[in-house]
Amino acid sequence: MTTTGEERERAFDHGEVEPRWQAAWDEADVFRIDDDATDPEYVLAMFPYTSGQLHMGHVRNYTITDAFARFERMRGKDVLHPMGWDSFGLPAENAAEERDTNPRDWTMQCIDQMRDQFVEMGFGYDWEREVTTCEPEYYQWNQWLFKQFREAGLVERQGAELNWCPSCETVLADEQVEEGEAPEEPHGDGGAVEVCWRCDTPIDHREMDQWFLTITDYAEELLDALDDLDGWPNNVQEMQRNWIGQQEGASVAFEVGEYGEVDIFTTRLDTIHGATYFSLAPGHPVAQEIAEENDEVREYVEMAEEADEDDLDVTSGVFTGEYATNPATGEEIPVYVADYVLTDVGTGALYAVPAHDDRDHEFAEYHDIDIQQVVEPAPDADPEDIDVQEEAYTEDGVLVNSGEFDGLTSAEAREEFVEVFDGEHRTEYNLRDWGISRQRYWGTPIPMIHCEDCGYVEVPDEDLPVELPEFVHTTGNPLDAAEEWKHVDCPDCGADAVRETDTMDTFVDSSWYFLRYVSPELEDAPFDTERASDWMPVDRYVGGIEHAVMHLLYARFFTKVLDDVDLLDGVREPFVNLTNQGMVLGENGNKMSKSKGNGVSPQRIIEEYGADTARLFIMEAAQPEKEFAWSPEGVQSSHSFLQNIYRLTDEFADGKIAFGDEGQIADYVAREIDATAARATEEYEKFRFNHALQAVRELVSLLRRYREATDPDAETFERGLVTAAKLLAPVAPHVGEELWERLDGEGLVAEAGWPSADAPADYDIERRLVENTREDVRDIVDTVGIEDPETITLAVAPAWKHDVVDIAREADNVVPAVMQNEELQQYGEAAADFAKTLAGRANLDEHLPPERELAALVRAAWLVEREFSADVVVESADEADDGLASKAEPGRPAIDIES
């Protein structure tokens, strides 16, 4: 992509221009928003993780919000468009280890680097609202909020299974677990094994107590409220629905041997009469109890607990020797422990109905258990239709073999059985509580102290923040090794006590950062409740699809809780409109990656072409949510466009364009300018920047043709350039300023008013008329093979034909309707013939009245003149030759070409 030969001649030098305008914006405080602004437009991009590396995904993400924020600002709105740094997290610890530094210094250096790059890109943020999550000024509020959640009863300590490296003796995050080859295969299936990233030792799982936020308390609202998030993409709503995973069902108790009652959960209570065995998850307390007495069960449970999730298939399981009583039939059914029953789904216990569930069916076949049909498709169904011995019938239907309940529909039975079998309706969720403990250094310390006598005690508010100690290089958790930091007096009893050494999941940081921007300096609260309640919700949120579930769900959860504890007032959802930008692919259409070597560095593009070219190309390439492939030709095209519009403006400003008088062409151009402004505005509003930019390109191209065709009217020409500059400015802000300056604009274009946006009346109909007429002329010239047309005459149809069309559009029976009209009768045969012609047409387009049609063609005549180097005469029906005029129709002038 490097230019061969000498440097191309450039109309302006982006290397000089861009920094100058960046400084000017800064100087003028363009992007600052006052604290007393009322309900500003809140435009937000997901803040970046501070890797130090700006990639094309960032550039795209931030160009989208920046362009939109600039657009709204030019429209006169107050705009809040802040930026911050998601700066806690494991990668910083790794980088610190690799580079023999500490996470803080590394992160701060990354932030400086990225901030510089953002400025270079021309992104306009209110830097006074910058938020950095790894600073105590920010994370103290994580700690304070943790205590608020605790007070609201939303914090629990629960056991959780963690990855454990027996060699390093440390907990591993999921990201630190790699697929590796084990020295010897424990199960002999040849599959991959999870190993520690550092020492390649196969990992264990350990159950450890962790801090949890009980997001499940909000499962129902989080799910229901999704339906009202109309500004969210379908797939994200769907992904959250899946994640929350609501199941409507019922629970019923089964008597299991001497172990008492065991609750099961089922969505198919209607099939209870067909339950022929009972099954417990290996982790179920009763299964554990049985394991203590029964060697075979114990072995199975141990094996199942060690095995990887997908290692065992559906038929894996062991008979316990116990029996459960089916409350529906009174029958004793065998109790199994089976791995396909999951401990954390439902109650971890179920009754199995092989006739009506695929997994139960497979299991029953393998273990030779009865298969008893209790549902059939319909009351009068042919018994041959289905054979549950062969395959489970899983649809709803009508009950059979269910005693007195035969004939009930599945739905009726589900309703009735809840009472009959003394069960209860239950709604289960897939959503689990949110474990926020991380055994890492680079995160927010959890503000708890453990005392032998008092148990867990909160760090008092006056001792907040609990700041991180100096980083300790160690294989385990550095906070555990920070002896001095760790040991404190118990706030309650004063005895020796130990700090919690886990830190918070970084998703806590990002669950409320959008609130901190509202009042970033506030010292006695995480954010100003009144202002936040006014400024929220975020009007436009843009970021990657990878955050569809976790971040976006946690942020919704936080918002609801904060509203419930009155830190917010009436804000139930954080983000009204959400856009997930598509990926920027490599030139070959593959994902950009180091290993494929198809990455394009933003830095290099900025250097070679300038930030505006990068921004323009990205925005022209596709709608924000669609992916697109990087293309050197596309970059070149965007770059050329910027150079060209500058060159044209420059020539205008330098007086190199000879000007003439106003006239028909100026009228035509003036209408196009208005139409362009209207179209671009609409497209910006709809987030379809590529369409808006297309309109701008077309306008600039028109101005060029205008200049070539004639000596343009100075005022019209200037208005065209000004409009183009303004419409372009949100996407290519530096060039926008440069153009604005050349055009003697007042102040900065970033603060200038948006062009008024009304399309001329009937613009579309007129455009259609002009385009069709031009096309027809081309068609004729082409098919007839006219070498050098001299005069092209266009004749507009007479008024009466317009009347005929108007009548025809309304009438069922066109010819009589027309001929009954007294006015039209005077045209005799001609009117009748025309009416007949129209009667045969399915659809009659809208058309302009004859005088306006005439005016439109007169305005557009220059285009035809230019294209064919011929004189163009536009005539009314009266002026035209009778023979010619008779061929004209409304919306379709008669054409005569002389050569």
Added chain:
RNA sequence: GCGAGGGUAGCCAAGCCUGGAAACGGCGGCGGACUCAAGAUCCGCUCCUGUAGAGGUCCAAGGGUUCAAAUCCCUUCCCUCGCACCA
């Protein structure tokens, strides 16, 4: 398996919600203007046929609704993404 979104000319891609003109635009290709020349810029063409604005074929495939379908409905095929041993 369940769910969401797609399949438009050589390539990218708009139009589909709200049916009405072979279907915007970009890239690439072809021809022309300007120029000693190159680049840049500008103009036109880019499904087939056609000596006056016409005809034909066409928006994954097949069927349907309609005066009229890229657009609405049904079926099938293919792609992408998400969830999934969820009781």
